[in-house]
Amino acid sequence: MYHPEQRLFGGWLLAFTLVLLLMLPFPVAAGVSAVKTVDGLKQPWGMAFLPDGEILISERSGTLRRIHNGKLLAAPVSGLPAIEEHGQGGLLGLALHPQFAKNHWLYVAYAGKGKGGYSTHLARGQYQDGALTQWQVLFEATPKSDPGQHFGGRIVFDRAGYVYLSLGDRGERDSAQDLSSHAGSVIRLHDDGRIPADNPFVNTPGAKPEIYSYGHRNMQCMALHPVSGQVWTCEHGPQGGDEVNIEGAGANYGWPVITYGEEYGGGAVGKGATQQEGMEQPVLYWKPSIAPSGMAFYTGDKYPAWRGNLFVGALKSELVSRVTLDGNRYVSEERLLENAIGRIRDIQQAPDGYLYVLTDEDEGGLYRLEASD
Template sequence: MLRPHLLASLGLAALLSSQASLAESRQLPSELGQLQIETVAEGLANPWGLAFLPDGQGYLVTERPGRLRRIAPDGALSAPLGGVPEVFAVGQGGLLDVVLSPDFAADRLVYLSYAEAGDGAAGTAVGRGRLSADATALEGFEVIFRQQPKLSSGTHFGSRLVFDRDGHLFIALGDNNQRSTAQALDKLQGKLVRIHPDGRIPADNPFVDQAGARAEVWSYGHRNQQGAALNPWSGRLWSHEHGPRGGDEINIPEAGKNYGWPLATHGINYSLLPIPEAKGEAVAGTEPPHHVWEKSPAISGMAFYDAERFPAWQHNLFIGALAGQALIRLQLAGDKVVHEERLLQPLKARIRDVRQGPDGFLYVLTDASDGRLLRLGLARE
């Protein structure tokens, strides 16, 4: 921990106490150099997902209560965009992830994941709409995926959206806080799903020919995935998920495999009682986590760094921490995690999302009723 006099000398007291100072650039020490922090925008209501519009047109950001906004390059917030679906904004539910189509320059399609009400409960849904020429609305929004059945009363919706290099759309989901569903192949809770961008199911998905299984499923036994990204060096999808009390984990999910929840876990219930289904940390027939935190940082958002701008960050993986109030930097050797550093801790901010921008800076969303979009870089020596 930094001592109070050191905080003062770094100007952090001013940063924490004065809104006006937020627009200024601040620096914090880090292992790889002085971390430079700029506030791009503030006044965001629990921002959840971030996408970069091409040609310097700014950013799209979701706010969990159900609004999609454009942030201009100068940080000005637009009015909420029209054409966004009604969301179930209860608990962890609401408007969640946002990604642009891989062919956005031609099709202008924006994909959203969100919690959707129905049948007396709620579940995660995914849809897409065309960004209007003036960027004030999504046109022709259509739902391409629904998590069925709907089982959530407000928790564990996931979710992240990632396109792979072949144009498949991966949807990382949660178990709706209904543990046993993660092992039930006829339900879409606790699954990683793979579909085509129009919602059709790829013919080579692992369970397409298995009776009683949902053909959308890519992998199962996941608890609540709030981070996923394509590894730029291997082309493979990585996802991470919240454990219960302990046991947050990263997986590199392979087709048809079982990632364990709730049979295998490194955690226990928040009530401190054992999880009834749990048989241990390693269970035959289930895949061990690629990386696990015995004490949960409560992870959300995920970005591999492969840009030229800050060579020191090359081959690192950045993950947000909510309860842990940090940006986690994981140094990789190949796929292996070899070192961890926690950044931004003096800000005492819950980090919901992290992305590498087209300019090579890292961008972070803080989860608060007055949330911020931060831009991070390393100061030149």
């Protein structure tokens, strides 16, 4: 199992490299500069690039912001319901329907409140000219609970038009192994919220029929592989053990029975196992944690050498991880922009072929990554 960690260089090569880096404009790392295109965002969480060039940015507090012609507009998008900012929950991931240019459906993940507490909801509305209409709540995770952590909240569509939503364990770790709870799972729905007849647990007594996979801790990354069409996710471990996984129908990813992490402050999680029959192994894991949030496969032409690489943002480590793969197998990692621009909450490839990142700060920004080589 691979667990890439920061590379160390020694001797004259290290000294020479440091001198070169000090001569370059800030922020820069590994031949990449981050150009701030928009600032003034308050704890941004997700983004969506519209066909007409507009960009929508979700702020955790419940505000959906507009970037039009490269400028952040003062007026937010109207038509959103009440969003519950509760701990790590709030307004979370965004995704466009595959036929957005025709139907204008924007999909939104957010924390909602109901009987028993809070949970992650999935809804959609028709977006046009700064307003959402025809609002439809498609899914509410149950049971609801009071903890303020681990809401998940990323959304992706597959090539068949199914929509996937990642859900955290809500800080109640044993729920991730309980099929009667949505916590710690990936759910799969038709675009209108109907449950697919071939979901793996539709005919399992007591199981939530929306569940596609389970045994996850807190997935804040989700992307579609550009070749295989498989859904990939990454999730936070406790202290170490952040994972990248390939989602499979009915698969169990092990949390909290197996993990490469440990309890905060030290000590094994449960029995300290890292493998068990019937539970999946990650493509890669990080130890110590980087706190991954946001991921994208690069398919554009702005950085030809990176085509096919996986990019993962990091909150704790304040970096972008560039992961080279051989099919589904981990090969190597390069760490970009480490401690250069702050906590990375999301990373996406835009229609212009560049990678963009959001920084999760009270005064967060949208940055475009540009290769200096």
